[in-house]
Amino acid sequence: MKVTLERSDLLKSLTHVHRVVERRNTIPILSNVLLRSDGGQLRLKATDLDLEVTETVAALVERPGATTVPAHMIYDIVRKLPDGAQVQLETSTDNATLDIRAGRSRFALQMLPESDFPDLTAGEFGHVFTLTARDIRRLIDSTQFAISTEETRYYLNGIYLHTVQGAGGDRFRAVATDGHRLAQAEIPAPSGSVGMPGVIVPRKTVGEIQKLLEDPEAEVRIEISEAKIRITTGNVVLTSKLIDGTFPDYGRVIPQNNDKRLQVDRDEFREAVDRVSTISSERGRAVKMALSEGRLVLTVVNPDSGSATEELAVDYEAEPLEIGFNSRYLLDIAAQLQKDTATFRFADPGAPTLIQDDGAEDALYVLMPMRV
Known part of the structure; x- marks a missing residue:
């Protein structure tokens, strides 16, 4: 693999994907970010087996290929490179390291084979709809603080998304509670969301979605199945498992x-x-x-x-x-x-x-x- 791209473009993409990677991992490959270059693009992917973020960025691809390197290490390297630098990523001839060059700086990072990198198989998504980033942020901001951190009641460790029938038509609603307080926010239900299963989006996924919604006017594609949610905004795709549990009948406490x-x-x-x-x-x-x-x-x-x-x-x-x-x-x-x-x-x-x-x-x- 040999690819060259702007430092700012690479840093922005690494910022989005490296946050998913836990600092401590018992499985070495989960500490890495997958880099795959072909067709004038570099695709970056990171996962913790429950949550996966992929981003595609334009790049000059001289030799297509794929590898994985430590996510936090490459992020820190690119973050410290001078603004405006051109960054070249090239796998060594013995396929042991990824060489990173920018100006007079050169780094060599240990690689793990891309064949070891897990894939969070998405399956079929039965409900697809779009919302503006502003609407999603509002639903999250209004309810996120009430998510429970008590691991024993795992079904409260996220935001419950579902549709309900209201006096003025169908509503798309977000609810979170920790047993001491409850937060509920709703917007008119977007086309495609009516009839979707009620799903519990985990706390970590909620936080990552929030950070990805940078442009409030951006259209965000949301896909939901019984077990997963996928969010697409711009060149970023976030796929996450949902919490496998039953959210309590919150209406009884209102x-x-x-x-x-x-x-x-x-x-x-x-x-x-x-x-x-x-x-x-x-x-x-x-x-x-x-x-x-x-x-x-x-x-x-x-x-x-x-x-x-x-x-x-x-x-x-x-x-x-x-x-x-x-x-x-x-x-x-x-x-x-x-x-x-x-x-x-x-x-x-x-x-x-x-x-x-x-x-x-x-x-x-x-x-x-x-x-x-």
């Missing part, structure tokens, strides 16, 4: 009859919670919300260091209520709200609370209270 309504300025609320929670400990992040007509008092008490209170003027006309929440969870949700006014709906101090943008129906958040 409160329908919370009759105590609080409306508060989103930024004022977020900043006040952030200020009073400064005094909280790592173990106890509880903040108490004491509500009375037109008034909200936030209180944090830390037996080891002291206490903090802050009062806000709010729109609240129901009976007085005291309820506690994890301050970190409140801040996570407040960061996702889009409008200037946040709406909270309460039932009682022990029941889940519903949080939404004022008047918005396309995203909602449910937060379980804490004892304070």
Whole structure:
């Protein structure tokens, strides 16, 4: 193999694919990136056996071929080369190393045969549709923070994507929950998505998709089967296994009859919670919300260091209520709200609370209270 291309083009592609590769691998070939050149293109591929990313970049191919080299090593080398450099990749005559040349720099990386590189066989995708990168990012950004990190409940370790029937037509919905909070966001269902199986996209895959969506106006092709999802944007193709599990019936935890309504300025609320929670400990992040007509008092008490209170003027006309929440969870949700006014709906101090943008129906958040 002998191929020459722009350093910036190679670096951009390596940035996309090398992130999939785990730093520590018991299987040596999984530490490598596959390089295959032919027909004026260099194709790069990396995998961890659950997730695979492939990118194609234009290149001057003098001798087609394929090999694999350590992914993080070649990424670091190309990253440190001078901007604007032409990079030449050539396999040695004894087929033991890949020689990398740029200006006066030369590196020789140990290779492993491309025949050892695993292929994440995709199979048939029954549902194919397109969305803009902006819509996908919105669904991910609105729900990603609520993904569970508890490995025992593996079916909560991702975002649940499915279609539902709504009053205004079919909706494409994303849901994530960790048992303490739930995030739901939706958009009108794109053509081709109706009837798709509900799928759970793993946390790592969600993070990689997010990083690949660089142009908000780009059209993104999504293909879904029972076991895999494939995302294509530009020259990048991401294929991932789905979580093999059943997502819980989340509709049962979304409160329908919370009759105590609080409306508060989103930024004022977020900043006040952030200020009073400064005094909280790592173990106890509880903040108490004491509500009375037109008034909200936030209180944090830390037996080891002291206490903090802050009062806000709010729109609240129901009976007085005291309820506690994890301050970190409140801040996570407040960061996702889009409008200037946040709406909270309460039932009682022990029941889940519903949080939404004022008047918005396309995203909602449910937060379980804490004892304070």
